[in-house]
Amino acid sequence: EALGPQEYTALKMEVSQWGERAAEVAKQLPEGSRTYFVAATLRPETMYGQTNCFVGPAIEYGLFQINEKDVYLCTDRAARNMAFQGVTKERGVIKKLASVKGEALLGTKIKAPFGIHPEVYLLPMQTVLATKGTGVVTSVPSDSPDDYINLMELRKKAAYYKIDESWVQYDPIPVIETPTYGGMTAEALVKKLKIQSPKDALLLAEAKDQAYKEGFYSGTMLVGDFKGQTVQEAKPKVRDQMIAAGLAFPYAE
Ligand code: A2H
Numbered sequence: 001e002a003l004g005p006q007e008y009t010a011l012k013m014e015v016s017q018w019g020e021r022a023a024e025v026a027k028q029l030p031e032g033s034r035t036y037f038v039a040a041t042l043r044p045e046t047m048y049g050q051t052n053c054f055v056g057p058a059i060e061y062g063l064f065q066i067n068e069k070d071v072y073l074c075t076d077r078a079a080r081n082m083a084f085q086g087v088t089k090e091r092g093v094i095k096k097l098a099s100v101k102g103e104a105l106l107g108t109k110i111k112a113p114f115g116i117h118p119e120v121y122l123l124p125m126q127t128v129l130a131t132k133g134t135g136v137v138t139s140v141p142s143d144s145p146d147d148y149i150n151l152m153e154l155r156k157k158a159a160y161y162k163i164d165e166s167w168v169q170y171d172p173i174p175v176i177e178t179p180t181y182g183g184m185t186a187e188a189l190v191k192k193l194k195i196q197s198p199k200d201a202l203l204l205a206e207a208k209d210q211a212y213k214e215g216f217y218s219g220t221m222l223v224g225d226f227k228g229q230t231v232q233e234a235k236p237k238v239r240d241q242m243i244a245a246g247l248a249f250p251y252a253e
Contacts, residue, residue, distance in 0.1 A: 005252045006253060007250065007251075007252050008041060008042060008133060008252065008253070009041050009042075009044040009242065009243075009248050009249075009250065009251070010038050010039070010040055010082075010134065010248060010250070010251035011038065011039045011040075011041055011044070011113055011138055011242070011247065011248050012036040012037075012038060012113065012247055012249070013036055013038070013039060013053060013110040013111055013112060013120075013138065014035070014036050014110060014111045015034075015035040015036070015037070015109070015110050016109050016110060016119055017108065017109040019105065019106060019107030019108040019109070019122070020107065021103070021104045021105070021106060021107060022100070022104050022105055022107075022108050024100075024104070025063065025098050025100040025104060028063075028097060028098040029071060029097060029098070030065075030071075030097075032069065033065075033069055033070070033071050034069055034070055034071065035070075035073060036070065036073065037053060037055075037073045037105075037110050037122070037136050038072050038073065038074045038078070038082075038134045038251075039053060039134060039136040039137055040078070040132075040133030040134045040136070040137075041138060043140065043143065043144070043215070043235075044238050044239040044242060044248065045176070045221065045224075045226075045231055045234045045235045045238045045239075046140040046142070046143045046175055046176060046215075047112070047113060047114045047115060047138070047242070048115060048175045048223045048224050049115075049116065049140045049141075049142045049143065049173040049174070049175035049176075049223075050112040050116075050138050050140055051120060051139055051141055051147075051151065051170035051171070051172065051173065052120050052121055052122070052138075052139040052141075052147075052151065052167070053112075053120055053136065053137070053138045054122075054123055054124065054125035054128055054136070054138075054139055055102035055105050055122060055123075055124065055125070055135065055136055055137075056102045056125065056126070056127075056129075057101070057102045057103040057106070057124040057126070058101070058103070059075065059101070059102045059128060059130045059135050060075075060076075060100075060101055060102075060130075061073055061074065061075060061100050061102060061105070061136075062074070062075065062076050062079055062096050062097075062098070062099055063096070063097045063098045063099075063100065064079045064094050064095065064096055064097065065094075065097055066087065066094075067089060071097060072087075073105075075130055075134060077130070077135075078133065078134040078135065078253075079094050079096070080094065082094070085250075085251065085252065087249065087251075102124065102128075102135075103124065103162075105122045106122050106123060106124055106162070106163060107121060107163070107164060107167060108121070108122045109121055109122075112138070113245075113247035113248065114224070114238070114242065114247070116173055116175075116223065117170055117173075120138075120170070121166075121167035121168075122167075123139070123150075123151075123163060123167060123168065124161055124163070125146075125150050126198065127150075127198055132253075133251075133253070134251070139151065140172075140175075141186060141187070142173055142174055142175055142184050142185065142186055142187070143175065143186050143211060143215055144208070144211065145190050145195065145204055145207035145208050146198070146204055146208060147186065148172060148190055149190055149195055149197065149200075149204065150198050151168060151172075153197055153198050154168050172184055172186070172187060175221070175222055175223050175224075176215055176219040176220065176222060176231060177219065177220050177222050178214045178215060178218050178219050178220075179218055180218070181214060183222060185211050185214055185215055185219075186207070189207040189210055193206060193207050195207060215231055216231055216232065216235075217231075217232070219231035224238065225237075225241070226238065
């Protein structure tokens with residue numbers, strides 16, 4: 001764990017179509033409002049490769065009125081932090097419109113900022129922590145071992161996880177090349193460390209560490225406006241572009 005505050009990029013993923021299971025909560029939102037799932041990431045430069053987005057099925061989320069039109073979906077804890085980081089009009093003040101459990105969000109379709117796939121589905125991930133970030137994790141299975149193994153698990157056991165097979169159809173997309181692992185760093189590390197399931201916590205922590213170091217220190221962008229540049233150069237530039245476009249904001253905790 002870092003000693004100082006962790007600086008995330010909070011990615012705004014607008015709902016394009018609520019899933020059937022979210023009908024109840026969708027009804028509680030003001031007419032004409034736009035709802036965004038807010039995902040905290042440390043790797044904004046990978047967002048071209050989003051294939052899904054994860055929530056914890058048992059986690060309780062809130063929907064928060066941010067301004068006249070915009071509603072953010074995240075944990076209460078993250079909303080409170082945001083209210084003290086200048087996200088709301090009045091410091092420390094945030095209005096909760098509704099609560100919803102993660103499992104009701106599965107199958108909702110959202111926009112993926114900068115994504116090669118412009119829209120992605122909400123899926124369950126058992127290991128999402130309610131105590132970190134926003135409780136919403138955007139999935140980049142090419143570069144995140146956690147995202148990769150979880151996608152493979154869901155594909156193998158779609159019925160068990162009560163998801164539709166059409167929600168897991170996007171394959172990982174190569175967006176960053178590393179000298180050791182090529183364009184699919186996460187997949188290569190999952191295979192190298194023989195990780196079998198999302199429950200292999202220790203091995204996944206090791207894979208995550210290696211993927212991060214390899215990507216950050218040796219990675220080159222394969223796509224996007226900074227194609228050919230190193231990850232170290234591109235990361236702050238992609239982040240700035242997202243923020244300038246109103247698709248992200250800084251979030252720390
Ligand atoms: B990262 P740190 Cl491509 N529960 O974003 C579990 N995981 C969470 C989370 C939560 N509540 N909130 C955020 N995360 C994930 C992209 C990514 C990430 C890639 C590669 C590695 C990676 C796409 N998923 O993280 O504990 C988010 O996934 C590995 C460092 O604060 C976030 O960045 O260090 C990262 O964990 C934050 O982890």
